[in-house]
Amino acid sequence: MASKSVSATAGSRQSSASSTGSIDPFSVAQVYYGPETDFTTHKMSNLIRTRTLSTVQTRSTNNTPDFLKSVPRRRASQDAQSLTPRKFLVDVNLTLQALLESEDTDGNMQITIEDLGPKVLQLGTANSNGFNKFDIRGTYMLSNLLQELTLAKEYGRKSIILDEQRLNENPVSRLSRLIRTQFWDSLTRRIDASLLEVIAVDPKNRSKDQSPRIYVPPTEKEQYEYYVMESSKRPHLNLQVEYLPATVTAEWVKSVNEKAGLLALAMDHVVDEFTGQSTLRGKPFVVPGGRFNELYGWDSYMIALGLLVDGRVDLAKGILENFIFEINNYGKILNANRSYYLSRSQPPFLTDLALKVYEKTIFEPGALELLKESFKAAIVEYKQVWMSSPRLDKESGLSCYHPDGIGIPPETEASHFEHLLMPYAEKHKLSLEDFQRQYNDGIVKEPALDEYFVHDRAVRESGHDTTYRLEKRCANLATIDLNSLLYKYEVDIAHTIRTMFGDQLVLHDGSVETSASWDRRARRRKNLIDHYLWDEEKGMYFDYDIVQKKKSDYESATTFWAMWAGCASPKQAARLVSDALPKFEEFGGLVSGTERSRGVIGLDRPNRQWDYPYGWAPQQILAWVGLIRYGYEEDAERLVYRWLYMITKAFVDYNGIVVEKYDVTRPVDPHRVDAEYGNQGADFKGVAKEGFGWVNASYTFGLTLITSHARRALGACTPPGLFYASQYSYV
Numbered sequence: 012m013a014s015k016s017v018s019a020t021a022g023s024r025q026s027s028a029s030s031t032g033s034i035d036p037f038s039v040a041q042v043y044y045g046p047e048t049d050f051t052t053h054k055m056s057n058l059i060r061t062r063t064l065s066t067v068q069t070r071s072t073n074n075t076p077d078f079l080k081s082v083p084r085r086r087a088s089q090d091a092q093s094l095t096p097r098k099f100l101v102d103v104n105l106t107l108q109a110l111l112e113s114e115d116t117d118g119n120m121q122i123t124i125e126d127l128g129p130k131v132l133q134l135g136t137a138n139s140n141g142f143n144k145f146d147i148r149g150t151y152m153l154s155n156l157l158q159e160l161t162l163a164k165e166y167g168r169k170s171i172i173l174d175e176q177r178l179n180e181n182p183v184s185r186l187s188r189l190i191r192t193q194f195w196d197s198l199t200r201r202i203d204a205s206l207l208e209v210i211a212v213d214p215k216n217r218s219k220d221q222s223p224r225i226y227v228p229p230t231e232k233e234q235y236e237y238y239v240m241e242s243s244k245r246p247h248l249n250l251q252v253e254y255l256p257a258t259v260t261a262e263w264v265k266s267v268n269e270k271a272g273l274l275a276l277a278m279d280h281v282v283d284e285f286t287g288q289s290t291l292r293g294k295p296f297v298v299p300g301g302r303f304n305e306l307y308g309w310d311s312y313m314i315a316l317g318l319l320v321d322g323r324v325d326l327a328k329g330i331l332e333n334f335i336f337e338i339n340n341y342g343k344i345l346n347a348n349r350s351y352y353l354s355r356s357q358p359p360f361l362t363d364l365a366l367k368v369y370e371k372t373i374f375e376p377g378a379l380e381l382l383k384e385s386f387k388a389a390i391v392e393y394k395q396v397w398m399s400s401p402r403l404d405k406e407s408g409l410s411c412y413h414p415d416g417i418g419i420p421p422e423t424e425a426s427h428f429e430h431l432l433m434p435y436a437e438k439h440k441l442s443l444e445d446f447q448r449q450y451n452d453g454i455v456k457e458p459a460l461d462e463y464f465v466h467d468r469a470v471r472e473s474g475h476d477t478t479y480r481l482e483k484r485c486a487n488l489a490t491i492d493l494n495s496l497l498y499k500y501e502v503d504i505a506h507t508i509r510t511m512f513g514d515q516l517v518l519h520d521g522s523v524e525t526s527a528s529w530d531r532r533a534r535r536r537k538n539l540i541d542h543y544l545w546d547e548e549k550g551m552y553f554d555y556d557i558v559q560k561k562k563s564d565y566e567s568a569t570t571f572w573a574m575w576a577g578c579a580s581p582k583q584a585a586r587l588v589s590d591a592l593p594k595f596e597e598f599g600g601l602v603s604g605t606e607r608s609r610g611v612i613g614l615d616r617p618n619r620q621w622d623y624p625y626g627w628a629p630q631q632i633l634a635w636v637g638l639i640r641y642g643y644e645e646d647a648e649r650l651v652y653r654w655l656y657m658i659t660k661a662f663v664d665y666n667g668i669v670v671e672k673y674d675v676t677r678p679v680d681p682h683r684v685d686a687e688y689g690n691q692g693a694d695f696k697g698v699a700k701e702g703f704g705w706v707n708a709s710y711t712f713g714l715t716l717i718t719s720h721a722r723r724a725l726g727a728c729t730p731p732g733l734f735y736a737s738q739y740s741y742v
């Protein structure tokens with residue numbers, strides 16, 4: 012029989028069957044465990060045959076288990092001598108059961124360094140028909156076995172031929188392969204019939220009305236009709252389709268908190284391959300993961316950096332097009348596309364994303380047009396969102412996070428505000444629930460709480476929810492983060508109008524933009540940042556309080572964003588490296604804020620997830636790029652190594668885990684984060700299939716910034732101290 016080629020589905024670019032007929036041991040799960048590789052169907056005999064076919068014994072005995080009978084046999088002695096990588100013949104259910112019984116001693120369906128099993132399990136080789144046994148040893152290989160068996164079971168396989176290479180794969184190769192071939196696909200969404208059931212789910216929605224709902228902008232009649240039609244085809248979904256009002260106010264947003272829903276995004280006209288009729292198809296995007304099952308603002312930018320490295324330009328472009336749709340229809344890039352996020356944005360990265368997508372699509376038709384639309388949208392966003400009331404502080408000329416909104420943010424976890432609200436509930440002699448309802452409905456008035464929530468919403472807009480840096484004051488802070496990002500917008504807009512659009516960009520309202528005014532804006536902001544935010548004595552930037560009229564003294568890793576944006580002078584950058592960097596560099600990379608700035612925590616002052624000792628992917632990425640931009644490659648590489656080491660080690664020791672954030676001070680179990688809603692990405696049974704969006708991206712992107720020597724050390728899980736000590740001893 013000629014070798015059969017098995018094709019991967021869209022998005023999974025891996026080869027699956029080689030020309031010699033063997034299955035690529037690193038094929039995506041849907042191929043590796045798909046029907047095409049199922050030898051029990053008798054179609055696959057030459058995929059499991061080794062090269063020395065003459066030695067194969069095909070006769071089975073009475074003692075041979077049923078699932079092995081169709082497997083060609085080979086002399087037992089060949090296993091030990093063979094130079095070809097080993098393959099195992101595995102009964103999926105029996106092995107899974109045995110593995111969990113002996114190795115998952117804490118019963119959490121993961122095999123980790125905390126389990127106290129013998130750390131060894133025997134598998135029979137395929138060549139010996141299962142007769143010759145080999146030990147699978149150690150947490151990493153055993154947990155990979157658990158992951159593979161879990162997947163095989165999900166694909167309905169009873170027995171498999173399993174490559175040893177899939178169990179002892181270099182962890183850096185394994186994680187980057189999984190991100191590239193599996194995690195991005197698992198996190199990809201479109202808002203159309205193909206994925207309605209998946210994207211409508213909102214684990215954050217605690218309202219009584221749990222019907223899935225989609226809100227459509229009033230001008231998008233075609234979309235509205237499409238969703239009504241698709242909803243009628245799926246009565247079991249009970250999908251409610253509603254138009255948004257022409258003007259969305261804070262009152263309206265609050266009024267639909269009990270009817271929370273998805274917000275429509277960009278769609279393409281396509282021809283349905285079955286009916287031949289024209290229909291709509293949602294433009295794709297990538298969600299962060301865990302409880303975050305929608306298109307986020309700044310997560311998406313970070314995610315796109317990883318997608319572009321992994322060759323998923325289609326998805327990065329989809330994100331960009333959806334951002335443009337959001338600005339054109341909702342007036343801003345939303346915190347995320349659910350109704351309760353309508354008044355709120357997130358840190359802006361549109362111009363940089365547009366330029367990066369353009370670089371990768373430069374020869375595609377429509378690339379320049381998309382760049383133009385992106386910059387038109389960015390200018391609208393810049394002026395209407397960031398440089399208008401209430402976000403613009405006219406006195407300083409700087410901008411603050413300051414979204415509109417009424418009441419308690421409904422998407423937060425149930426207990427988040429308990430501590431804050433309980434005294435008010437007691438004061439009004441109401442239960443907590445009744446107090447929350449009456450306060451939200453304006454029946455009880457509490458101006459101090461109103462003020463608290465103005466800042467709380469601003470914290471969420473900043474993306475840094477939550478931290479003592481911003482609590483109770485965020486809307487009053489002209490932060491170094493936001494103003495660096497706006498400086499980058501100004502520089503990008505000036506440069507792009509000048510170099511790409513003949514120094515003239517006509518907006519949709521007919522107004523004309525030229526580079527000169529954007530150059531002026533950038534120069535002015537740099538002066539303002541130097542004046543209000545730079546602290547010459549401390550050698551770093553701080554946020555500026557526009558009400559107290561003084562700098563905050565909280566030391567935040569966002570100080571490095573000025574380097575990312577290019578608004579630090581070379582001298583300022585040198586101070587940031589010599590004076591600030593040592594304050595933030597921890598075992599696993601940069602910490603969000605210093606311990607001193609966070610202050611003492613305890614029962615009455617719980618830990619916040621954006622404070623010490625936690626580190627987040629976007630903070631790392633922006634600092635790496637900033638350091639490289641100013642020529643501090645060695646510092647950047649060391650920070651990349653620390654971060655990637657921490658992720659790799661947790662991945663190896665904890666059953667393939669990849670989470671939303673890490674405790675960068677913990678060398679052993681950095682994924683353990685108890686603050687606020689815990690850690691997203693940790694809650695899986697058997698196998699992690701998504702990772703977490705921006706951490707996936709930081710891994711993929713980070714690997715492009717280190718040498719192959721460092722990559723090899725990472726694959727061997729060499730701790731940063733050891734790796735750098737050995738490096739320096741050679742110098």
Ligand SMILES: OC[C@H]1O[C@H](O[C@H]2O[C@H](CO)[C@@H](O)[C@H](O)[C@H]2O)[C@H](O)[C@@H](O)[C@@H]1O
Nearest residue numbers: 299303307310346422423471474475476
């Ligand atoms: O539900 C609580 C909060 O969750 C979000 O914030 C966190 O997750 C986001 C998605 O990964 C991320 O963008 C943000 O930086 C995180 O702090 C959400 O953005 C908040 O608005 C929400 O209140």
Ligand SMILES: [Ca+2]
Nearest residue numbers: 115119121122
């Ligand atoms: Ca376990």
